Each structure stands twice: as structure tokens, then as C-alpha cells.
Amino acid sequence: MTAQFEHHPVLLDQVIQLLGPAPGGVYCDATLGGGGHAEKILEASAPDGRLVGIDCDLEAIAAARARLARFGDRVSIHHGRFSQMGQLLERIGVGKLDGLLVDLGVSSHQIDTPLRGFSFMGIGPLDMRMDQTQGETATTLLHRLSEDELSDAIYRFGGERHARAIAQSIKRMEESGQLATTQDLAIAVQRVIGKRKSGDIHSATRTFQAIRIAVNNEIGELEALLDLLPNPLAIGGRVVIISFHSLEDRRVKDRFRTLENPCTCPPGLPVCRCPDGSVVAISRRAVRVGPAELQRNRRARSARVRAVRRIR
DSSP states (O other), X not given: OTTTOOOOOTTHHHHHHHHOOOTTOEEEESSXXXXXXXXXXXXXXXXXXXXXXXXXXXXXXXXXXXXXXXXXXGEEEEESOXXXXXXXXXXXXXXXXXXXXXXXXXXXXXXXXXXXXXXSSSOOBSOOOSSTTSSOOHHHHHHHSOHHHHHHHHHHHXXXXXXHHHHHHHHHHHHTTOOOBHHHHHHHHHHHHTTOEETTEETTHHHHHHHXXXXXXHHHHHHHHHHHTTTTXXXXXXXXXXXXXXXXXXXXXXHHHHHHOOOOOOTTOSSOOOOOOSEEESSSSOEEOOHHHHHHOGGGTTOEEEEEEEOO
């Protein structure tokens, strides 16, 4: 399984530039994946920079251990969710971080492995869990949610304007015992809006995204992580976050803006007496994928990177 693990680290050069790893630094890759970003961080922080890697996917961890083995005790790898980063760092005795990286994307390995159930391009079980050791599968979620709850999730997490009709189609197939695989779920969507594509987006993309987000509580996980900031960072420490859709990016942008100017003045006060913000943006605009990388990796087309540095 490890040898087959494939993941293309997105915006690799830009991420390393924004994070600024240096010798002696302590870094955390909270979404380790196959270790592509982590490898570059360790190389740039040689000879004595350290990295803590966290991932909830055991297949990713196995691949990362093999890839990063040459760095020895400069790297420690842990199974867990990035929302648990604070407790994990405390447990292993790591103080403040000089850099934190979070990549919110789904790996190519997860998408391309039918048994993981993330994609409509193959036939697999309706699983979609990033951590296959715990939590409910997509099958369990779809059975548990009412038609109204499912419609709300598809609209809120997928931005699908046909959410109501798609939810009805999914529940109808489930009740008749016809909903067992990713292909069945795609058929439920296609019965409503056909096989057509909107631009580069397949008709089932938004529904699959919404159900995956709900299964993994991805927005709740992100908000829990953002609530930790900037506490895990040392003064001068940086956090770099890669998001892939507006639900994530909006929350990251809003949290960073709040930390830049955490105003607590009562309404109507003519002059703000709050101290300066606790972070400063490294790049005022989100960094996007360029044409060359887009040609190599079409799945990176929606990636956006935001980064801030702690100043107080």
C-alpha cells in the first residue's frame, strides 16, 4: 500500500517560501499526507530543524514514514486529527512552533482508490472516511439523515442548487435498497441533472464533496484548529493554510483578519483603543496555482494559500 500511495504536494515552492523553514526551527505539518511538503520543510531546515507530522489516514502515515525515514529523529509522526494538535504537541513536549502547515485537500491516493469511496469515477463502497479507524461511513450518514437534513448538507457544503431533488433521489434509492456503491450515488444525482458537466465540474462533484465534508466534519475540524491560533506559534512563527473551496477559504480569511485586528471596543466608541493585532499577513492576497502547475495537476486548480506571521 505504501509504495502505491500517490499525492502531489500543491504549490510546493510557494508554501516553502511562505513558511520560511530554517535551521533550528520547530515545525508542524498537521495534514502530513504522503510527506511531500514535510520533506521540503526538513530539507530547508537542515541540519537540526524538527518536524511533527499529523494525519488521520493510516495509509498516508505509512507512506510518509517511508518517505521521511532518512531524516531520523528530526521527524515524529502521529495518528490523529489536526483539531487535536494542541493536545498532541503538549503530550509530546513540543512548545511553540516556528511554522505550521495545514493542507485541507483530499489526496490523489484517496480519490483514486475505489475502496476509499471518495470518487464517482470508480465503483467502491460508500465510505469517504479519511480516518478509517473511526466514525460513521457515508452509508451510515445517508441512512441517518432525513431528506431535509441531507438536502441542507448538499446545499451548504456543496453549493448544489438542485440539492432538494438530489436528496429526494438519494433517499428514494436508499429506501428501495439500490444505494450501495459510489456508482449508485452518482446515478442518484444523474437521475436529477443528468451526466452533463458544468465547465470542468462533473454533475456529481458537488454532491460527493458535500457528503465527504459531512462524513469527516471537515468544517468543524477547521474551525477547531482556527480557534487555537495563534497560541501554538512562537513570536515570528508562521501559519500557512491551503484550502480548496470557498467554505474553507472564507473561514481562514475571516480568522486571519480577526487576529490582525482583534477589536473589542464597545459600539459607538469614537477611537479604537485596542492593541495592534497579534498576526500580520505575509501575503495580502491568496496565492493561486500558476499555469505550469495547473498543467501538471488539474486537481490543484481551486487551491488557495493564505499565510500570516505572529508578531505579539
